Amino acid sequence: MSDQPAKIGDNWPNLIGKRLPRVDAVEKVNGDAKYAGDFNLTGQLWMKILRSPYPHAKIISIDASKALEMPGVKAVVTAEDFNGWSWGWGPTTRDETPLADEKVRYFAEAVAAVAAEDEETAEEACALINVVYEELPGIFDAEEAMRDGAPQVHDYVDNNISWDFHMDYGDVEEGFAEADFVREDRFETGRTLTGFLEPPAAVAQIDSSGITIYAAKQSPYFIYRQLASCFKLPLSKVRVIQPYVGGGFGGTKNDSTAGDFCAVMLAKKTKRPVKFVYNMEEVLTTCRRRHNMIVDCKMGMKKDGSITAVQTKVIADGGAFTAIGPLTMYLTGIMTTLPYKLDHYKHDAYRVFTNHPVSAAMRGHGVTHTRFAAEIQMEKMADELGIDPVEVRMKNAIEAPHETINGITVDTCGLKEGLEIVSSSSAWKDKDQNKKDGPVVRGIGISGTSHLGGARQRGHQSCAAIVRLCEDGTVNYLTGASDAGQGSDTVLVQLVAEELGLTMEDVTIQRVDTAVTPVDNGSYGSRVTILAGQAAQKAAQEVKRQLAEAAANIWEVDAGKILFNDRTVFVDGDPDKSMSFKKLTQIACYSETGAVIMGKGFSEYGLEKMDFEKGYGNPGVNYSFTSQLSAVDVDIETGMVKVKDFLIAHDCGRPLHPVNVEAQTQGAASQGLGQALYEDFKMREGRTMNSTMVNYMMPLSTEHPDFELHDIITDDPHGPFGAKEASEGSIISTPPSIVSAIHDATGIWFTKLPVTPEKIVLALKEKKENS
Amino acid sequence: MVVFYRRMPRFEYLKPQRFEDVLELLQNSTPNRYRVFAGGTDLMDQLKQRKINVPETVIDLKGITELDFINFDKSSGLRIGALTTVADVAKSPEIEEHYPALAQGAREIASIQIQNRATITGNICNAVSSADSAPPLLALGAEVVCANRNGERTIKIEDFFSGPGQTVLNPNELVKEITLPPPVDNSDSVYLKLAPRGRMDLAWIGVAVWAQISERIFNNVRIGLGAAAPTPIRTPNAEEALCGLDVVSENIEAAAAIASGEASPRENSFRAGSEYRHMMVEVLVKRVLTQLAG
Known part of the structure; x- marks a missing residue:
C-alpha cells in the first residue's frame, strides 16, 4: 500500500503496536483533565x-x-421560544423539538427550563411553573402500536411506523426448499442503557460572535450543525469546544440534548452564560x-449444517422520536449476511413509535440484535441435527476474499482461525468432564460474529487532519475526531509520530474546537482509527514531504531518498548525511524567507458506491471478526449465573495500541455481559421503574x-497499518456465547x-x- | 411535575450532643418539624430526590457518642447502641463468635463506605423489607429499646416493623439500643442473601436462621426472612414444625416448604416476581438449615 510508510530499520514500526502510555493518562490520573461539568464561565447562570x-x-x-417572580430567577424557556424548529435524522423525520411542543410523547420529556443565579433556585423555580396537561392514552408495546386504532404518537406516519426497511437477496423460498430443516423462533434483545458515567453537561454562551458551548459530546459536529440550524447562525459562528468526555457508547452523546438547546436559548435571553x-x-x-427488538428469525439448514436461507422480521421499539433510528434498522438488516455464507436472505424491519424514551444508537449498533438471533438459531438447529457448535460455524464461516449477496466485500477474515483458537482451548475440549453435578453446573458456549469498522452510511463521512510543524521540531496535530474515552487520541498521535519518525511526546493533539479543527462526523461505528487515522497519516506525510524537499536541497539528493526515524533525518544508504529532526525543521523554517510547514490530509477509504435504501454495498470500510468462548456457572436452584471465563479471539486487522485494544475488547464484552444477564429497563406504563x-x-x-x-493479525488493506475495528466486536459476540453456555448448563435455549x-x-x- | 434534583433542599441542621436533648426536641414537635438521622445513607438520598416531605430541621445524631457502643456479656447478652455503625458490628469479634448471622448480615449491607457510615439501628428504622440486618435480628431474638422524654419501652423486633418503610415508633420516640439475648449452648446462626451482584444489591431474598441443635435434634429454631413480605418476618409455622425433629434433609426440606408458604412477597416488584421469591425462600431456608446441620 502506498499509504503505508516505508519500512525503516529492524525495529520499525517504532510506535505502532507498542504498549505505550495513553496520551491522556497523566491528566486523567492527576485530575488536570477537565470535563464539561468542570467548566465555569464568569457570570454564568444555572439551568434546570x-x-x-x-x-x-x-x-x-x-x-x-x-x-x-422568584428572586434569582432570570428567565424561563418553553417550546414557544423555539418557534416550531425541529430536528432529527433526515429531512422527512425531523420530528423532535428541543422542548415538548403541544404534546409530550414520553415520560419526563422536557417541557420548560429555568435559568437562575444558582442551581438550587433553578430547581425550586421549576416547581412554580404551572403546566396544565390533558392526559392521552399511551402506547407502550411496539406490536400493539402497529395495529389499527392504536394511539398515535405522531400524526405524520400511519400505524406508528417510524421507519421500515426491506432487503431481499436471492430467493428465500428457494433457499428454504433446499433445506432439510427449517426453524422459526422469536427473539427479544432487551432495553439497555448506553452506560456512560459522565452525565450530559454543558456551559453555553451566545453573543455577537456567535455560540460558544463546552459540551460533553462524542460527536461534537452533530451539535454544531444542530445549533446552527436552531439558532439560524452560519456554521462559522458555532463554536463547540470539546472537554474530556467520560464515555459515550452512542446515542445521547452523539446527539444534542434538550439541555444543550435550552442552555443556549436561555443564554440568548439573559445575555449570560x-x-x-x-x-x-x-x-x-x-x-x-x-x-428493544423483537426478531422473528427463520433459517433453513441442510443435514450437513450448511445454512441455505435466512429470513428476519424485526419490530423495534423506537420510542417517541426518530433520532438516528433509520440507521439502526439499516444496520440490523445489512449485517446479517456476515460472518456466515448466505445465498438467500430476506429482511423486513419496522421501527415503531411508542410512548417510551427515544431509542437510538449504541455500541454494536443494530448488529447485536439480529446476530444474536441468527447465532442462537443456527446453534439450536445444529444441536437438533446433532452437529457440534464449532462444526456448524466452521461449515458456514466465510473466508476472505468474500462478497456477500448484498455486496459487502471482505478482504481479510480471521473467523476460522478464531474458532480454532477457542475450540482448541482446554475449556472447550474438557467441557463435558468439567460440568459439575449441582446445584452449580458449569456450561461452556461459543460464538463467532462480525462487525464493521469505519462506518460509512450516507452523506459526509470522511475525516481530515492538519499537522502543524512548530519551529522547534514539535508538532500540533488538529483533528475533528473525538476521544470519548476509547483512546483514539493516543492512536492518532501514534500514527502522526510514527510517520514523522518522532516520539509520542513530540506530538500534541488538540481536542476538538469547531472553530479551529477540521469538520468530522464523530466517534461512532468504529470509524476513528480507520478514517481519522488515515487522514492523520496523510497530513503527516505532507509535512514529511516538505521537510524531505528541504533536506534534499541541503544534501543535493533526490527527496525520495530522505528517511525519518528516531527524531533523525538521513539519506537512505548514506549514514553520514544525517541531522536531527529539530535541526532540519529550523533550517526549513528559518532559511531564506522561511517556510511555514503544515500538512493536511483527508481519508479516502470507503468511497465506493452504496445503496442505502436497498441495503446493498459496504456499510463499513472493513470488517472485524470475533470468536468467543464463555464459561458460566449456573446455580440451578436459584438461577444465579456467574461468568467464569471469557476467551476472546478477535481479528482487528492489527492492534495499533494493544493496551487500548484489550481495554476496548474487555469493555465491550463487559457491556455484552450486562446485556446478556443483568441489564434491562423495567418499564411500566411508560415509566422507567429502575x-x-x-x-x-x-x-x-x-x-x-x-x-x-x-x-x-490479518493486516487489512483498507486501514492504517492494517487496522480494523476493535471496540464493538465483542459486544456482539458476548451475549450469544453466554446464552449458548447457559444452554450447555441447563439444556434450555433462552431467546429473550x-x-x-x-x-x-x-x-x-x-x-x-413437562418431563 | 418531574424535576431531577441535584441539590439538597433547604433545611435547618442541628447536631446535639446528648440523647435527652433530642428527646426534648421531639417531645414538643409538630409534623414535618424534625427528621433525625444517624448515618444518613438513606435519608440524604430521600431528601435530595424529594422522596419524602422536607422537614424544617434535620437532626444529626452522630454527636451522641454515648450511644455508639457494643457491649457483650455472657450472662446478659448483647447491647448495640443506636449510633453503632454497620462496620463496627461487622467487625466485632464477640458478634462474630456469638451472633454470627448478624455479623454476616452487616457485611452484606452495600459498600464498605456505606458500612462505615450507616448504623444497624438506621437500617431497621428505614424499615425496608430487604434490610440485611433484619433477618438476623429476627432470628437472634432481638429487642429494640425505645425512648421518649418520659421513659423507655422495649419492643420485640418482630413487632417493630408495621409496614413498608414504617415502624411502630411514635413521632416523639427514638431507638436507644438493640439488645440480643445471651448466647445459648449448642446454638449457631447463619444469614444468606440472594442477590445477583452480592452486597451491592438489595436482597431479593434474605434468610437468617438461629438454631439450637443437640444430639442431632432441632431443639429450638427461629427463622427471619427479608424481602419475602411487606416487612421482614418470622416464619412461626416452619419453626414450630422443626422443633423436636431429627436433623435430616427430609425435615429440613419440609420446613423450607412451610417457610415458603409463610412468605407473602409483593406481586408487582420489578426486581423479582412473587413465584420466584416463594421458590427462593424454600431454597435459601433449606441451604441455611443444611449449613447449620453441619
Whole structure:
C-alpha cells in the first residue's frame, strides 16, 4: 500500500503496536483533565429542566409567571421560544423539538427550563411553573402500536411506523426448499442503557460572535450543525469546544440534548452564560437507549449444517422520536449476511413509535440484535441435527476474499482461525468432564460474529487532519475526531509520530474546537482509527514531504531518498548525511524567507458506491471478526449465573495500541455481559421503574470473569497499518456465547435477553413439570 | 411535575450532643418539624430526590457518642447502641463468635463506605423489607429499646416493623439500643442473601436462621426472612414444625416448604416476581438449615 510508510530499520514500526502510555493518562490520573461539568464561565447562570409527569399528554397551557417572580430567577424557556424548529435524522423525520411542543410523547420529556443565579433556585423555580396537561392514552408495546386504532404518537406516519426497511437477496423460498430443516423462533434483545458515567453537561454562551458551548459530546459536529440550524447562525459562528468526555457508547452523546438547546436559548435571553448538568436518574429516565427488538428469525439448514436461507422480521421499539433510528434498522438488516455464507436472505424491519424514551444508537449498533438471533438459531438447529457448535460455524464461516449477496466485500477474515483458537482451548475440549453435578453446573458456549469498522452510511463521512510543524521540531496535530474515552487520541498521535519518525511526546493533539479543527462526523461505528487515522497519516506525510524537499536541497539528493526515524533525518544508504529532526525543521523554517510547514490530509477509504435504501454495498470500510468462548456457572436452584471465563479471539486487522485494544475488547464484552444477564429497563406504563444505578444492574467488577484475549493479525488493506475495528466486536459476540453456555448448563435455549435468574428457575421448573 | 434534583433542599441542621436533648426536641414537635438521622445513607438520598416531605430541621445524631457502643456479656447478652455503625458490628469479634448471622448480615449491607457510615439501628428504622440486618435480628431474638422524654419501652423486633418503610415508633420516640439475648449452648446462626451482584444489591431474598441443635435434634429454631413480605418476618409455622425433629434433609426440606408458604412477597416488584421469591425462600431456608446441620 502506498499509504503505508516505508519500512525503516529492524525495529520499525517504532510506535505502532507498542504498549505505550495513553496520551491522556497523566491528566486523567492527576485530575488536570477537565470535563464539561468542570467548566465555569464568569457570570454564568444555572439551568434546570422541568419535565413531564405523563408519558403521553396534550399541553394545554404553561404559566411561568410565579417562577419568574422568584428572586434569582432570570428567565424561563418553553417550546414557544423555539418557534416550531425541529430536528432529527433526515429531512422527512425531523420530528423532535428541543422542548415538548403541544404534546409530550414520553415520560419526563422536557417541557420548560429555568435559568437562575444558582442551581438550587433553578430547581425550586421549576416547581412554580404551572403546566396544565390533558392526559392521552399511551402506547407502550411496539406490536400493539402497529395495529389499527392504536394511539398515535405522531400524526405524520400511519400505524406508528417510524421507519421500515426491506432487503431481499436471492430467493428465500428457494433457499428454504433446499433445506432439510427449517426453524422459526422469536427473539427479544432487551432495553439497555448506553452506560456512560459522565452525565450530559454543558456551559453555553451566545453573543455577537456567535455560540460558544463546552459540551460533553462524542460527536461534537452533530451539535454544531444542530445549533446552527436552531439558532439560524452560519456554521462559522458555532463554536463547540470539546472537554474530556467520560464515555459515550452512542446515542445521547452523539446527539444534542434538550439541555444543550435550552442552555443556549436561555443564554440568548439573559445575555449570560448558562450551565447545566444532568443527574444519573435523568440519564436513565430520559436519555437515548438501545432499541428493544423483537426478531422473528427463520433459517433453513441442510443435514450437513450448511445454512441455505435466512429470513428476519424485526419490530423495534423506537420510542417517541426518530433520532438516528433509520440507521439502526439499516444496520440490523445489512449485517446479517456476515460472518456466515448466505445465498438467500430476506429482511423486513419496522421501527415503531411508542410512548417510551427515544431509542437510538449504541455500541454494536443494530448488529447485536439480529446476530444474536441468527447465532442462537443456527446453534439450536445444529444441536437438533446433532452437529457440534464449532462444526456448524466452521461449515458456514466465510473466508476472505468474500462478497456477500448484498455486496459487502471482505478482504481479510480471521473467523476460522478464531474458532480454532477457542475450540482448541482446554475449556472447550474438557467441557463435558468439567460440568459439575449441582446445584452449580458449569456450561461452556461459543460464538463467532462480525462487525464493521469505519462506518460509512450516507452523506459526509470522511475525516481530515492538519499537522502543524512548530519551529522547534514539535508538532500540533488538529483533528475533528473525538476521544470519548476509547483512546483514539493516543492512536492518532501514534500514527502522526510514527510517520514523522518522532516520539509520542513530540506530538500534541488538540481536542476538538469547531472553530479551529477540521469538520468530522464523530466517534461512532468504529470509524476513528480507520478514517481519522488515515487522514492523520496523510497530513503527516505532507509535512514529511516538505521537510524531505528541504533536506534534499541541503544534501543535493533526490527527496525520495530522505528517511525519518528516531527524531533523525538521513539519506537512505548514506549514514553520514544525517541531522536531527529539530535541526532540519529550523533550517526549513528559518532559511531564506522561511517556510511555514503544515500538512493536511483527508481519508479516502470507503468511497465506493452504496445503496442505502436497498441495503446493498459496504456499510463499513472493513470488517472485524470475533470468536468467543464463555464459561458460566449456573446455580440451578436459584438461577444465579456467574461468568467464569471469557476467551476472546478477535481479528482487528492489527492492534495499533494493544493496551487500548484489550481495554476496548474487555469493555465491550463487559457491556455484552450486562446485556446478556443483568441489564434491562423495567418499564411500566411508560415509566422507567429502575432508574437508578442501584436498581439498573450493570455488572460490577465482582461479576466479571477472567479474560483471555488473542489477537489474530490479518493486516487489512483498507486501514492504517492494517487496522480494523476493535471496540464493538465483542459486544456482539458476548451475549450469544453466554446464552449458548447457559444452554450447555441447563439444556434450555433462552431467546429473550437478559437471561435472569427468575427466567432460568421458572424455565427449569416448567421443563421438570413437562418431563 | 418531574424535576431531577441535584441539590439538597433547604433545611435547618442541628447536631446535639446528648440523647435527652433530642428527646426534648421531639417531645414538643409538630409534623414535618424534625427528621433525625444517624448515618444518613438513606435519608440524604430521600431528601435530595424529594422522596419524602422536607422537614424544617434535620437532626444529626452522630454527636451522641454515648450511644455508639457494643457491649457483650455472657450472662446478659448483647447491647448495640443506636449510633453503632454497620462496620463496627461487622467487625466485632464477640458478634462474630456469638451472633454470627448478624455479623454476616452487616457485611452484606452495600459498600464498605456505606458500612462505615450507616448504623444497624438506621437500617431497621428505614424499615425496608430487604434490610440485611433484619433477618438476623429476627432470628437472634432481638429487642429494640425505645425512648421518649418520659421513659423507655422495649419492643420485640418482630413487632417493630408495621409496614413498608414504617415502624411502630411514635413521632416523639427514638431507638436507644438493640439488645440480643445471651448466647445459648449448642446454638449457631447463619444469614444468606440472594442477590445477583452480592452486597451491592438489595436482597431479593434474605434468610437468617438461629438454631439450637443437640444430639442431632432441632431443639429450638427461629427463622427471619427479608424481602419475602411487606416487612421482614418470622416464619412461626416452619419453626414450630422443626422443633423436636431429627436433623435430616427430609425435615429440613419440609420446613423450607412451610417457610415458603409463610412468605407473602409483593406481586408487582420489578426486581423479582412473587413465584420466584416463594421458590427462593424454600431454597435459601433449606441451604441455611443444611449449613447449620453441619
